[in-house]
Amino acid sequence: MWIAMNDSFLSVVQDRNDPDGAVVRARVRDDLHNVFDTDDTEANVIESNDSDYRFRVFVPKAVVAEIISSLINQIDYDNFKNSVEDDFRHDAYIDIWRAMNKVQVDLYGHQTYKWYENLDKMN
Numbered sequence: 001m002w003i004a005m006n007d008s009f010l011s012v013v014q015d016r017n018d019p020d021g022a023v024v025r026a027r028v029r030d031d032l033h034n035v036f037d038t039d040d041t042e043a044n045v046i047e048s049n050d051s052d053y054r055f056r057v058f059v060p061k062a063v064v065a066e067i068i069s070s071l072i073n074q075i076d077y078d079n080f081k082n083s084v085e086d087d088f089r090h091d092a093y094i095d096i097w098r099a100m101n102k103v104q105v106d107l108y109g110h111q112t113y114k115w116y117e118n119l120d121k122m123n
Helices: 029-036 061-073 087-108 115-122
Strands: 002-005 008-014 021-026 055-060
Touching: 008 029, 021 029, 021 061, 029 055, 029 061, 055 061
Parallel strands: none
Antiparallel strands: 002 008, 008 021, 021 055
């Protein structure tokens, strides 16, 4: 599962060795700290140059669910893209938006929003 937040992008998958565990992966180390926000997160971050995602932590699924639920309850913006402050992250999310918008257009044959015409000016 990919989870895109305004300060973190995570991939959450099953821990192969623990049916109740999850592996939370990130491409940016701070993304794990932004979500788990604990002093001991750093001790638990595994860094590897041999993996698709460079950083990861092993966490019980229940903990991940509780944290993500709490973050959803804290949402206070009405436009996700505008809530993203990091330029590198905003640009990456615009790329995802474009790809998924293309899926929508390909499936349903029309563009539903007009602001996309000025998307390049937003970057």
